[in-house]
Amino acid sequence: MPPSTDRQTDPSAVSASLAAEAALLEGRLSLLREAIDTVDARIDAVSEALSRLQHSVTGPADRKPRSGEAGDTGTGRPKTKRP
Template sequence: MPRSTDRQTDPAVATASLAAEAALLEGRLSLLREAIDAVDARIDAVSATLKRLRGSAAGPADGEARSGEGSDTGLDRSTTDRP
């Protein structure tokens, strides 16, 4: 339903309302940026841990490929008996 033309909005009230909403949105944006930074830091930490674990995994002594090798996860599934 269209707005009634006889109901005028005070520009000062509209401006104050929009400024308050903008401040609220800026606060939410700040919280979202902080959350994204925290997720990025966690991703970096997990990636570093995975690289360290892959680097510390001992290779087979007789030169044969381990079961599960070829997986892009770098995990040795033979020790967990999982597919």
Template sequence: MSRSTDRQTDPVAVTTSLAAEAALLEGRLSLLREAIETVDARIDAVSETLRRLHRSAAGPTDSAAPAGRESGIGLDHSTKGRD
């Protein structure tokens, strides 16, 4: 028996298998997106805490820069490139 006849497969079985794999990957993608949202929320909370601490440590006279931009460092919360 030649190798090509050994590897013949049922198109319906292949399609079913690929559809199942696609569904599994979509589920994993959904879980990863949820995890990213959770991490983003945590980053926001920690950033806000750090801004409050920085403002309280700087005192009431240091109002030259807008809140959250004291050091020129900001977080990019865009979702561009995540899909």
């Protein structure tokens, strides 16, 4: 049976092809790592902003809720359940 002509049988050609593919994959890996670092930095920034916002909204534990906050109907009347 003759060897398949579809396959590369030259070891140096196979090595060169694998080295080229490895270089491409390393380049893609580098780009992905940079993208992950960017996303991590954005997550950290948003997390810090949300934390600051939460602290500015909640304030001291003993104060009364302002109009429009949770637990406040904004009408000066207590919430009532309706049938």
